[in-house]
Amino acid sequence: MPEFVDRTEELARLRELYDSDDAELAVIFGRRRLGKTALVRESLQEYDDAVVYQAKQKTSELQLQQFIDAAAESHPGVTRIREDWDEILGYLAEQDAIIVLDEFPYLVAQDESLPSVLQAMFDHELDGSAATFVLVGSSISMMEDAALLGNSPLYGRSSVKLDIRQLPFDAAMEFFDDEYTAEEQVLMWGVFGGVPYYLEEVLPDATLAENILQTILSRHGTLHNEPDYVLRMELTEPTRYFSILEAIAGGSVSRNEIAGTTGIDYNQLSKYLNRLSRLRLVDQHVPITEQKERSKRSRYRIRDPFFRFWFHFVYGTGEEYDELGDDAYDALIEPELADFVSRSFEDLCCSALRTLYPDYTITNTGQWWYGEHEIDVVGLTAGETLIVGECKFQQAPLGYDALSNLQDHADELRWSPQDGGDRVVEYALFSRSGFNPSVEEAAAQRDDLRLFTVSDVVQALSADRS
Numbered sequence: 001m002p003e004f005v006d007r008t009e010e011l012a013r014l015r016e017l018y019d020s021d022d023a024e025l026a027v028i029f030g031r032r033r034l035g036k037t038a039l040v041r042e043s044l045q046e047y048d049d050a051v052v053y054q055a056k057q058k059t060s061e062l063q064l065q066q067f068i069d070a071a072a073e074s075h076p077g078v079t080r081i082r083e084d085w086d087e088i089l090g091y092l093a094e095q096d097a098i099i100v101l102d103e104f105p106y107l108v109a110q111d112e113s114l115p116s117v118l119q120a121m122f123d124h125e126l127d128g129s130a131a132t133f134v135l136v137g138s139s140i141s142m143m144e145d146a147a148l149l150g151n152s153p154l155y156g157r158s159s160v161k162l163d164i165r166q167l168p169f170d171a172a173m174e175f176f177d178d179e180y181t182a183e184e185q186v187l188m189w190g191v192f193g194g195v196p197y198y199l200e201e202v203l204p205d206a207t208l209a210e211n212i213l214q215t216i217l218s219r220h221g222t223l224h225n226e227p228d229y230v231l232r233m234e235l236t237e238p239t240r241y242f243s244i245l246e247a248i249a250g251g252s253v254s255r256n257e258i259a260g261t262t263g264i265d266y267n268q269l270s271k272y273l274n275r276l277s278r279l280r281l282v283d284q285h286v287p288i289t290e291q292k293e294r295s296k297r298s299r300y301r302i303r304d305p306f307f308r309f310w311f312h313f314v315y316g317t318g319e320e321y322d323e324l325g326d327d328a329y330d331a332l333i334e335p336e337l338a339d340f341v342s343r344s345f346e347d348l349c350c351s352a353l354r355t356l357y358p359d360y361t362i363t364n365t366g367q368w369w370y371g372e373h374e375i376d377v378v379g380l381t382a383g384e385t386l387i388v389g390e391c392k393f394q395q396a397p398l399g400y401d402a403l404s405n406l407q408d409h410a411d412e413l414r415w416s417p418q419d420g421g422d423r424v425v426e427y428a429l430f431s432r433s434g435f436n437p438s439v440e441e442a443a444a445q446r447d448d449l450r451l452f453t454v455s456d457v458v459q460a461l462s463a464d465r466s
């Protein structure tokens with residue numbers, strides 16, 4: 001298990017606040033399990049006298065008492081202050097303390113005046129203080145109400161807002177021993193994604209199949225109910241959200257398709273999709289050449305690979321896996337897995353593009369589709385070059401038809417260089433299982449075609465950071 005990986009930028013920003021001579025406020029938010037608490041702990045390595053309080057769901061009196069106990073460890077004078085949030089926090093601010101309120105929403109649930117108390121402090125009382133307040137919360141909706149949205153008391157007071165997301169691919173791979181091949185790494189990523197807690201649950205010395213069976217499919221598996229638990233924390237009426245996520249995971253990706261599959265009225269769908277998007281569960285994608293606000297070709301995707309896997313393979317399955325026992329993987333997962341992981345592979349290819357094509361200034365990467373046409377990987381450059389790629393994560397070599405299809409699709413993609421000149425197209429083929437001789441021959445003869453294996457992609461993603 002790695003000590004602590006990545007989050008370099010977040011750590012630097014927090015430490016900047018701790019070292020600042022002014023009073024500062026940081027707001028850290030993100031779903032459960034993403035590593036908010038671990039990030040704060042890591043950031044405080046060299047700050048012994050920080051006051052860290054992990055709130056629990058208790059009465060306001062008990063919460064305040066426990067906070068005072070935590071604060072007294074480094075600031076004993078706090079016990080002489082009247083037991084009142086305003087007075088206690090004011091005292092600590094005078095001491096220039098670093099004050100971490102982890103699970104801040106639990107405090108607000110018991111004492112809804114707390115955000116306004118902090119607001120008043122920041123507006124009137126903290127001149128001359130070098131204190132740092134760090135508010136951490138897993139419930140995105142409650143953090144929005146308290147600190148993030150325009151009408152919240154602390155809106156505009158924070159110096160730093162950290163929206164914690166899953167780790168990137170190469171950081172996630174640090175959780176595993178080195179023995180996974182590039183292909184296995186992509187499969188692991190496609191199933192477990194980059195949420196630190198999920199990566200910690202991966203059993204060492206076990207195959208992917210064993211891991212899927214024991215940690216996810218088994219009713220006793222540690223991740224068997226995880227998305228259900230996380231969603232119920234955020235949503236009081238989750239049924240419709242579950243149906244939407246299930247529909248998206250099953251391949252209904254446009255609004256029309258989602259409305260058709262779930263039976264939810266098309267006009268009501270926006271409300272639910274917006275909420276899922278604010279919870280960072282679903283992303284709206286548009287073809288790379290279009291603007292999000294204007295596009296009529298939006299597609300929705302579940303952002304996190306593990307949630308995608310769970311809604312695709314686990315949600316709503318009842319006892320099916322228990323009955324199949326160890327055969328469940330071979331019977332229900334394996335036949336679909338390559339196809340399922342191929343979407344994650346496409347994303348990884350997009351992320352690797354800048355490293356694979358270092359001679360170009362790539363301004364944007366993404367996908368493109370129009371009617372029957374679709375391109376898995378597109379890189380727009382600041383010059384005249386358009387990079388287009390086709391990805392295959394199947395266990396068969398990629399044939400010449402993939403190249404000719406890619407050329408046909410690229411012909412339909414409307415994009416012109418910024419200087420108005422003619423564009424030049426670079427073709428890329430990404431394959432898990434190599435290429436047919438005809439493709440290799442073409443690549444040997446043409447300057448505008450490059451072939452990449454899974455190892456090339458994985459290496460590029462690691463090189464990115466080193």
Ligand SMILES: Nc1ncnc2c1ncn2[C@@H]1O[C@H](COP(=O)(O)OP(=O)(O)OP(=O)(O)O)[C@@H](O)[C@H]1O
Nearest residue numbers: 002003004005032033034035036037038138196197
């Ligand atoms: N960057 C990281 N490197 C290594 N391990 C990490 C990292 N971030 C988190 N972890 C580990 O992942 C697990 C979940 O992290 P943590 O408890 O900090 O998440 P959280 O966002 O605070 O979630 P929760 O609200 O569920 O407590 C912990 O065991 C933690 O040690």
